[in-house]
Amino acid sequence: MRNHHRVINRRRGLAALAAGVTATAAAVALPLLTSGSASAAAAAVSLPPAHAGFDYQLGGAYTPPAGVSVVSRDQGDSPAAGLYNICYINAFQTQEGAEDEWDSDLLLHDSKGQVVEDEDWGEAILDIRTASNRERIAAKVNGWIDQCAAKGFQAVEPDNFDTFDRFPSYLTKANAEAYIKLLSxxxxxxxxxxxxxxxxxxxxxHAANGLDFAVAEECADWDECGDYTDAYGNNVIVIEYTDKGMKKACTGWGSRLSVVQRDEYVVPKGTSGYVRKTC
Structure with a gap:
């Protein structure tokens, strides 16, 4: 399996004051999964509006451009007032240089006792191989989810679900899915x-895992957008990083899905290298 491109992650900031926002999507009933069993109750959540103006602001928050109604921002930032806000969290790996913020036994180690890292990003891999570890890791990450909720975000975007795919010698699909259910x-x-x-x-x-919509990087470039729409319908947000990928996304999906092209490091507007294009 291939390693998807993933944009740069900013280190977590201090929690900001909670901000009130107005949801723009209708509530839907979704199953609430317990940590060890199937659906137990229903939770009303609001999905991001489909085929909406979207901006990916993981590299730093800035005033959303005109026409944007959905924004994804790092958990250290505050939501954009009046928009649908998605809270980004790095759920399967540590942030760069943040290994000391985790108990050592919750970090994945190789046969020599060395911490396994995603070398592209300098991030340690979290060890989700046992139920006990998953519970302890989820307890920390769920604390971040609590912060997102307190600030007024309407959704969370847990990154690196595909870590098992990139480190198959250690992690499995079953590990990843058991863990994501705790977060959902x-x-x-x-x-x-x-x-x-x-x-x-x-x-x-997605239903068994309790996941509600998709955030797909470069799905047009990799010819995978249909895999997401088969599961989520039009509740798919597409981020492309190249002109080629953006052209494919707009031609094939621009009339149905939220599509945006951003620069590789998703830097704030006004910063050198900033790119944002829409269909």
């Missing part, structure tokens, strides 16, 4: 929708 149950308990980030091959399992 908690998100729903906080009345937050939760996105499937990339990992097109698991789209068919």
């Amino acid at each position: 149950a908690h998100a729903h308990a906080k009345n937050l929708a939760i996105a499937q980030k990339n990992t097109a091959e698991l789209s068919g399992d």
Whole structure:
């Protein structure tokens, strides 16, 4: 399986004051998954409006451009007033240089006892191989989800769901899905929708995993957008990073899905290298 491109992650900031926002999507009933069983109750969450103006602001928050109604921002930032806001969290890996913020036994180690890292991003991999570890890791990440809810975000975007795909010598699909269910149950308990980030091959399992919509990087470039729409209908947000990918996204999906082209490091507007294009 291939390694999807993933945009740069900013280090977590201090929690900001909560901000009130107005949801723009209708509420839908979704199953609430417990940590070890199937659906137990229903939680009302609001999905991002489909085929809406979208902006990906992980590299730093800025005033959303005209026409934008959905924004994804890092958990350290505050929501954009009046818009639908998605809260980005790095759920399967540590932030760069943040290994010390985790208990050592929750970090994945190789046979020599060295921490396994995503070398492209300098991030340690979290060890989700056992139920005990998954519970402890989820407890920390769910604390971030609580912060997202307190600030007024309407959804969360847990990144690196595909870590198992990139480190198959250590992690399995079953590990990833068992862990994501803990996060989706908690998100729903906080009345937050939760996105499937990339990992097109698991789209068919979205209901069992408790995932509500998709955030797909370069799905047009990789010819995978259909995998997401088969599962989520038009509730798919597409981010492309190249002109070629953007052209394919607009031609094939621009009339149905939220599509945006951003620069590789998703820098704020006014910063050198900033790119944002729409269909």
